[in-house]
Amino acid sequence: MTLLPDVDETRVDQESDAGYPAGRTTAASRPPVNASPDLDFGAGVELALAASNHLFNARNAPRYVAQVLQGVNAVATKIERTSQPFTGVGPAEMKRRVDAVDLDRPLPDTAAALDELQDTYLRDAVYFHEAKYAAHLNCPVVIPALVGEAVLSAVNSSMDTWDQSAGATMIERRLIDWTAERLQLGTDADGVFTSGGSQSNFQALLIARNHAVAELRLDPSNTGLRLPALLEKLRIFTSADSHFSIRKSASMLGLGFDAVVSVGCAADHRMDPSQLAAAIAAARSAGLVPMAVVATAGTTDFGAVDPLAELAALARGYGAWFHVDAAYGGGLMVSNRYRHLLDGIRLADSVTVDFHKTFFQPVSSSALLVRDGAMLRHVTYYADYLNPEAAALAEIPNQVDKSIQTTRRFDALKLWLTLRIMGADAIGALLDEAIDLAARVGSVLSADPDFELAGKPQLSTLVFRYRPVLADGTRLSENRSDSLNPAIRAAVFASGEAVVAGTKVAGRHFLKFTLLNAEATLEDIREIVELVRRTGESLARTAPAGESAAAVREARA
Numbered sequence: 001m002t003l004l005p006d007v008d009e010t011r012v013d014q015e016s017d018a019g020y021p022a023g024r025t026t027a028a029s030r031p032p033v034n035a036s037p038d039l040d041f042g043a044g045v046e047l048a049l050a051a052s053n054h055l056f057n058a059r060n061a062p063r064y065v066a067q068v069l070q071g072v073n074a075v076a077t078k079i080e081r082t083s084q085p086f087t088g089v090g091p092a093e094m095k096r097r098v099d100a101v102d103l104d105r106p107l108p109d110t111a112a113a114l115d116e117l118q119d120t121y122l123r124d125a126v127y128f129h130e131a132k133y134a135a136h137l138n139c140p141v142v143i144p145a146l147v148g149e150a151v152l153s154a155v156n157s158s159m160d161t162w163d164q165s166a167g168a169t170m171i172e173r174r175l176i177d178w179t180a181e182r183l184q185l186g187t188d189a190d191g192v193f194t195s196g197g198s199q200s201n202f203q204a205l206l207i208a209r210n211h212a213v214a215e216l217r218l219d220p221s222n223t224g225l226r227l228p229a230l231l232e233k234l235r236i237f238t239s240a241d242s243h244f245s246i247r248k249s250a251s252m253l254g255l256g257f258d259a260v261v262s263v264g265c266a267a268d269h270r271m272d273p274s275q276l277a278a279a280i281a282a283a284r285s286a287g288l289v290p291m292a293v294v295a296t297a298g299t300t301d302f303g304a305v306d307p308l309a310e311l312a313a314l315a316r317g318y319g320a321w322f323h324v325d326a327a328y329g330g331g332l333m334v335s336n337r338y339r340h341l342l343d344g345i346r347l348a349d350s351v352t353v354d355f356h357k358t359f360f361q362p363v364s365s366s367a368l369l370v371r372d373g374a375m376l377r378h379v380t381y382y383a384d385y386l387n388p389e390a391a392a393l394a395e396i397p398n399q400v401d402k403s404i405q406t407t408r409r410f411d412a413l414k415l416w417l418t419l420r421i422m423g424a425d426a427i428g429a430l431l432d433e434a435i436d437l438a439a440r441v442g443s444v445l446s447a448d449p450d451f452e453l454a455g456k457p458q459l460s461t462l463v464f465r466y467r468p469v470l471a472d473g474t475r476l477s478e479n480r481s482d483s484l485n486p487a488i489r490a491a492v493f494a495s496g497e498a499v500v501a502g503t504k505v506a507g508r509h510f511l512k513f514t515l516l517n518a519e520a521t522l523e524d525i526r527e528i529v530e531l532v533r534r535t536g537e538s539l540a541r542t543a544p545a546g547e548s549a550a551a552v553r554e555a556r557a
């Protein structure tokens with residue numbers, strides 16, 4: 001594969017050493033203004049002159065193209081030559097290699113730095129685009145989003161204020177409106193891009209908390225009480241299977257981990273509305289305030305979508321904020337075949353959507369949507385040096401008024417270019433493939449006597465364990481399976497041939513596939529299953545098992 005930069009990178013780097021491009025007479029190639037011959041050129045000035053060749057500007061545009069192409073080429077070459085998701089390198093070896101780099105002695109040029117990067121990063125990175133990467137909620141990324149990434153980092157707009165972003169603000173706003181429309185949140189909806197699902201959930205709960213506190217302050221019996229006294233009473237209800245960022249958020253918001261009431265799920269891992277009703281009623285009768293109900297649309301392990309409409313009705317009945325964490329399931333909004341799984345999401349007060357999961361965007365790209373845009377005022381603070389109140393009154397669109405971040409990347413551009421180049425249906429089709437693949441893998445695993453599937457796949461995850469049926473017709477004991485499965489996962493990771501995740505179900509160790517790669521075939525995943533089986537057999541043979549390893553061998557015979 002050849003990608004030809006239209007400048008000679010070697011020459012450009014030599015020029016960089018010389019200070020500034022020799023022999024160029026255009027205004028753009030002139031040295032910086034303080035490089036006057038009248039001034040005493042100290043070593044610092046020489047260095048600054050040389051360094052200025054690395055600045056992204058008009059004069060250095062050819063250098064920018066050449067160097068970025070070198071970087072892009074290094075990645076493209078690497079992925080063309082990669083056939084497995086990982087090399088199996090361990091942390092000690094990587095630390096040794098990274099520590100050996102002398103950060104105070106720069107290399108002569110970009111080529112040398114990229115060469116060094118092979119050893120310190122590229123060769124041994126974990127590659128999510130590989131078919132046998134089947135671990136966490138990392139997606140292969142689409143090329144239009146990578147184009148967006150290149151553009152946004154070079155232009156480097158910052159989303160906090162209009163005077164640092166201009167069109168970027170309008171693109172972000174338009175995408176928020178588009179997402180809210182897809183979710184049918186209504187015409188008052190608004191939102192903001194965030195760094196990820198955890199931050200979106202945090203901001204949703206921050207708004208819910210401040211909303212609840214504002215309500216409590218209307219009660220005369222709370223007059224004069226300081227914030228901590230009011231927070232004492234607030235409770236968040238979420239399923240036992242929801243993401244840990246809900247509990248972390250409660251802690252960071254001053255409510256404490258124990259302000260989160262864990263609600264039981266039905267056998268399919270969806271929150272049980274009757275248990276939610278009972279939990280809220282119990283809290284109410286104990287004098288507590290149901291601040292929020294957090295439903296999940298696509299739980300991390302089982303891909304379960306909670307019964308959104310029923311939970312929304314309960315939340316509303318008790319005056320609680322209804323947040324839907326659709327970090328994983330959000331991509332269903334562009335699926336033509338599985339969109340119905342999000343039915344009821346339109347009733348949410350707020351929704352988290354992670355574009356860097358099921359919209360195939362590079363990290364990071366997420367959004368928080370709120371049904372009533374005015375609720376974003378709970379994170380609005382004005383500063384004279386940045387976003388004075390006068391600017392808001394003059395309707396200057398400063399996005400910092402809606403965000404908990406200040407300086408913020410223009411991540412929305414990646415989604416924008418994705419929609420403009422591929423279209424929403426194409427994204428939905430990629431997700432549909434992953435969901436279909438998970439269903440097929442589910443059939444394979446449930447028919448295999450060596451494996452136990454913890455539940456029918458609902459989105460694109462499969463939770464299972466290696467627990468073979470032994471010669472006497474019983475399965476390997478739970479305890480033995482508990483020591484074997486994490487060991488299988490570690491050994492598979494160390495092999496680099498595949499990457500699978502691990503989790504616990506009712507205290508027992510399981511393995512997990514998270515499938516998000518539309519190019520992965522059933523055969524690819526079968527090969528991972530075989531690798532897991534072989535690894536399990538071999539570990540059972542060699543490990544000093546509480547339960548006879550011979551039993552497993554017998555099962556094979």
Ligand SMILES: Cc1ncc(COP(=O)(O)O)c(C=O)c1O
Nearest residue numbers: 137196197198243298300327328
């Ligand atoms: C359901 C759910 N919510 C939230 C998150 C957190 O998202 P992020 O990793 O982008 O912070 C995850 C991550 O996997 C998730 O699965």
